[in-house]
Amino acid sequence: MSGPIEGEAVAAPAAPPQAPNDQAIPAAPAKADPKGTKPAEDGASKKLSGADLKKQKQLEKQAKRAQAKATAPAATQQGGSPKEQKQKEQKQSQKKDEARPLPIRRRPSQSGAVPQQQAKKESKRDQKNLGLFFGHLYSQPRQHSMVGASKDVHPAVLALGLQYSSYVICGSTARMVAMLLAFKAVIESYQTPVGTSLARHLTNHHLSPQIDYLRGCRPLSISMGNAIRWLKDLIIKIDPSTPEAEAKRDLVEEIDMFIRERVTAAQKLIRDQAATKILPGDVILTYASSSIVEQTLLQAHKAGVPFTVIVVDSKPLFEGKTLARKLANQGITVRYYLITGASHAVKDASKVFLGAHAMMSNGRLYSRVGTALVSMLARSQSLPVLVLCESVKFTEKVALDSIVGNEVAPADEILSEAERASLLPLELHLPATHPSRNKSDHDKFAAADDAKSGPLDVLKWVEGSDNLHHLQVLYDVTPAEYINMVITEYGSLPPSSVPVVHRLSTNT
Amino acid sequence: MAQGPVQLAPGLISFLKSLKTTPADPSVEHLTSLLKRRQIRNSRPCAIATTALMLRVVGEFKGRDAAKLVERIRQVGRRLTAAQPREVVVGNIVRRVLGLVREVLDDNTGGDSHTGSDAGHHTPAHHDSMVRPTLSSSISTFSPLRHAAAEPMDASMTSDMSDSSDLHRRPPLLTSHTSYAPTTSAPLVNSLFGLFSQPDDSNASTPTGAASPDGKSAHSLNLERLADLSRSTNIDLKSEVMDGIRELQDELEQSDEQIAGVALEHIHSNEIILTHTASTTVQKFLLSAAKKRKFTVVHAETYPHDNTATHGILLTGRKRETRLDEDDDPWKPLTAAGIPVYVIPDSHVFAIMSRVNKVILATHTVLANGGLVAAAGAHMIAKAAKEHQTPVVVLSGVYKLSPVYPFDIDELIEYGDAGRVVPYEDGEFVDKVDVEHPLYDYVPADLVDLYITNLGGHAPSYLYRIVADHYRTEDITL
Known part of the structure; x- marks a missing residue:
């Protein structure tokens, strides 16, 4: 489930730290203005208008504050005691759901700028009872901007967070690598305040805000959690007597090593092994997009094995499209289906290769939504289902269904712009009781x-x-029944061996 | 279809309008082209259009020869099904109409039409038993006239009737074809009896197939018999058939309500029901249950084929294409009835399924083996439901029930515009990647737990029986 790892991830944190600073802040007041005129015509939030005004004021204040902060970003690090920060953060997080100026958000389904809409939507969600299925997942408001971020957050992390929340960096490995690279920058620019030691201060007081910010942008992936745990562990174990420069250098090296060992080398091993599973004439079916599956397919193709690929894809991210494009550009014959056609796609396939977001300790695969359907269909056709997964994505967590632990995506993206446009003619037929129907009638009389x-x-x-x-x-x-084999850098295993491998890989 | 009430956009509404003024042959042409261009699609519009056309074709049929009428209907049917073979419903309707013709004949056969071809001095029983040896006894059970009437009496009666009916019949044929329907009230009773008391009828008719499993020979024999019969036929064949077709139209209209009528037997309170695509039948079913019970609906949107219709039906409660005369019909979206509806992308089906207690599927066509063809995604929904031991209920009007067995499943699957999967603006992608967009899925019978038709609930394994009740074996190959 990873996007481009090396290229984008490496480049990403380095390049854009400045850019968002310029863009984000002007967006905030610009947003506040249209909102002021909005409540009058907006039937739904009319009754809120008093509260809205208040929010607006807060918002403007906040924006000013953020602007001030941005002008002198990382320099004033000692600006407030940690306690104060925490308070502020709390206050801000309360407002987060309304105050979301959305600076450089680019979502697959939205090309135009729709910031006001977004903000309102989020606040509305509280009123709507979403408790039936995933209500427990809405508790944490998503953050799509740098406004409200703690000022301790490093610019590289700020940029990264935006990339997370806009799905520019997507896929659990890519996100983890990008995060580690950003943390490298954080560590490099870190200076232990007087009176504390690096081992104590760095994790709790410096890294934590960064992580919190990232979590606010998008819930952490399992691999990120694993990497964070590893990094914290590493930092704590640093001998307090080590000179700061040396400790920092060690840490940076360790991070590089981690990426090299657990990701780059692991991926190479997996891809070498998985590529041998592709035989001439095979039709490989894959779902959505996984960097490791992509590498495997390319490797087999380079080795001259004649095979074709079926990419099954789905809303909302259409990641498979990118994969299909890349593979086709390399000269592989690719067929592309959406998930509704999956039962047809499966008929023609001979093997199924899947990427993973995580492997659970009970052998279940936690992956892009739809994977379960594809593997279920594959199993009913008696196709071998192979999961390619680095051991860094293994977790001791267990899950029985997809409801308890999951990540909600913005629901309004179910309707892409084109779809919305094609639904417009229905306006006349909306039920008369519908609030927006009344409103639109009103509008029509007011101005045709x-x-x-x-x-x-x-x-x-x-x-x-x-x-x-x-x-x-x-x-x-x-x-787990749907999965025949998990290929990791430790070898090819049945899904039941996941906990064993996880223990092995965390103990070493 | 164009938006709003622009009636001129080609489609079902425009077709029905033009049918009123256009003679049969151009109308056949018209419907053929509409079907070919997919301007009429989905089962219900196809069924409505076909029935209307059939009414017109039969109405304009000149002559009294039943065999010719059968041949005419067959020929129209062949053209229509050839235009869009995957709209199986078209063929279904044609077969039902053929069945009507045969039924009318059969009903009359027993009584009066066996008088010889020319002078009426043949011994009908002899001829009939030659052709269908096994049937003679069973026919006797439902046409008491046959054995009760003495031979000469029979002959005189028929000659009598033929005279009178000739008088009745000739003039309307020359002038208008629609005006004389009411004049034939007497035989109507007969035909209606035949129409809706299928069990009796089919008990009689199924042995036909058993006796002569070879369709061809049965067919030719049948035609021969028909020709024989109809040469002197004096029944008001045409009007009876037309009445039958009107019954069929009523059935089409009412099937949704009939299915919705049993909704409360199947939905209990606080259920979570998963459904997919935009189906009027399912919406009405759920709405009818919503009057009494509270439940939750999870709706998969069937992207990219039916998603617009799905969102439309959820927002407004109606499908745009079926908005033909229902405008006064105040049905509203489920949400207005206080039912929470959760729209999910199709990929979420498995994730949600663990919370769902019933899956209700709409269908495109139901096949005789109990399988069904439904909007793409139906198979994985049914399969996921099976994996979670969730019951799958399929709602379908009997008119969607087809005598076709899915020997070649791929034949039934239509592929749609790939541009809806990946827009053609993305030329590079479309160029290199083979984008496929199947519109339908075949769902095997073992994934379905229950069919609810307008006749009631059935196990998938029982469907072949209902097929036998509705279609004559002679007509299965058009």
Whole structure:
């Protein structure tokens, strides 16, 4: 489930730290203005207008504060005691759900700028009862900007967080690598305050805000959790007597080593091994996009094995499209299906290669939502299902279903812009009781402007109807029975061996 | 289809409109082209269009020869099914109409039409028993006239009737074809009896196939018999058939309500029901249950083929294409009935399935072996439900039930516009990658737990029986 690892991830944290600073802050006041005019015409949030105004003021204040902060970013590190920061953070996190200026957000389904909409949506979600399925996952508001971030957060991490939340860096390995690289920058620019030791201060007081910020941008992946645990462990074990420069150098080296061993080398081993499983004439089916599957397929292709690939893809991220494009560019014959056609795709396939977000200790595969369907269909066709997964993605967590632990995706992306546009003609047929229907009638009398009812209105309809919910998550859990083999750098195993390997890899 | 009430956009509505003024042959042409261009698609619109066309074709049929009528219907049916073989419903309707013709004949055969070809001095029983030796006894059970009537009496009666019916029949044929339907009230009773008391009928008709399993020979024999019969036939064949077709139209109209009528037997309170795609039948079913019970609906959106319709039906409660005369019909979306609806992408089906207690599927076609063809994604939904031991209920009008056995599944699957999967703007991608977009899935019978049709609930294994009730074996190959 990884995007491009090396290329993008390495380049990413280095390049854009400055850019967001420029873009994010102006976005905030710009957002506040349209909102001021909004409540009048917005039927749904009309009753909130008083509170809205208050929020707005807070928001502006916040934006100013952020601006001030951004002008002198990492320099004033001792600006406030940790306690104060925490308080501030709490306050901000309360507001987070309304105050989301969305600076450089680029979501697959949204090309235009729709910031106001977004902000409102999030606040609305609280009122809507989403408790049925994934209510427990909505507790943590998502952060899509740097506003409200603790000022301790390193610019590289700030940039990274935005890349996470906009899915620019996506895929659990890529996210982990990018995070480690950003942490390298954090460590390099870190200076132990007087009176504490690096081992004590770095993890708890310096790294934690970074991690919290990243978590706010997007929940941490299992691999990131594993890497963080490893890094903290490493830092704590540093002998307090080591000179700071040396300790920092050691840490940076260790991180590099970790990436090299646990990711780069592991991927090479896996891909070498998995590529031998591709025989001439095979039709390999894969779901969504995984960097390791991609490497494996390319490796087999380079080795001259004639085979074809079927990529099955799905909303919301359409990651498979990127994979299909890359493979096709390399000259592999690729067929592309969406998940609805999966049962047809499976018929023609001979093997299924899947990437993983994580392997659970009960042998279940936690991966991009839809993977379970594909492997279920593959199993019903008696196709071998192979999971390619670095051991850094193994976790001691267990899961029985996909509901308890998951990550929600913004639900409004179920409707892409094109879809919204194609739904527009339905406006006339909305039930008369519908709040937005009344509103739109009103609008029409006020000013006959059909052009005004843009694709965004469709989202309002969905929001406006009390019982209609859009639901979107990112992962699902594939039962271990559907998986025939897990290929890791430790070898090829049945899924039942996952806990063993996990123990092995964490103990060493 | 164009938006709003633009009636001129080619489609079901425009077809039905033009049918009123256009004669049969151009109408056949019209429907053929609409089917070919997929401007009429999905089972219900196809069924409505075909039935309307059949009414017109039968109405315009000149002559009294039943065999010719059968041949005419067959020929139209062949053209329509050739235009869009995957809309199996078209063939179903044609077969039902053929079955109607045969039924009318059969009903009358027993009584009066066996008088010889020319002078009426043949011994009908003799001829009939030659052709269908096994049937003679079973026919006697439902046409008491046959044995009760003495031979000469029979002959005189028929000649009598033929005269009168000729008088009745000739003039309307020359002028208008729609006006004389009410004049034939007497035989109607007969035909209706035949129409809706299938069990009796089919008990009689299934042995036909058993006796002569070879379809071809049965067919030719049948035609011969029909020709024989109809030469002197004096029944008001046409109007009876047309009445039958109107019954069929009523059935199409009512099937949703009939299915919805049993909703409360199948949905209990606080259930979580998963469904997919945009189906009027399913929506009405759920709505009818929503009047009494509270439950939750999870709706897979069937991207990329039906997603717009799905979102549309959830927002407005109706499908755009079936909005033909239902505008006064105040049905509303499920959400307005207080039912929480969760829209999920299709990939989430497995993740959600552990919470779902019933899956309700809409269908495109139901096949005789108990399998079904439904919107893409149905197979994985049914399969995931099976894996979770969740019951799968399929809602379908009987008109979707087809006598076709899925020997070649791929034949039934239509592939749609790949541009909806990856837009053609992405030329590089479309160029290099083979983008496929199947519109339908075949769901094998063992993944389905229950069928609910307008006749009631059935196990998938029982469907072949209902098929036998509705279609004559002679008609299975059009």
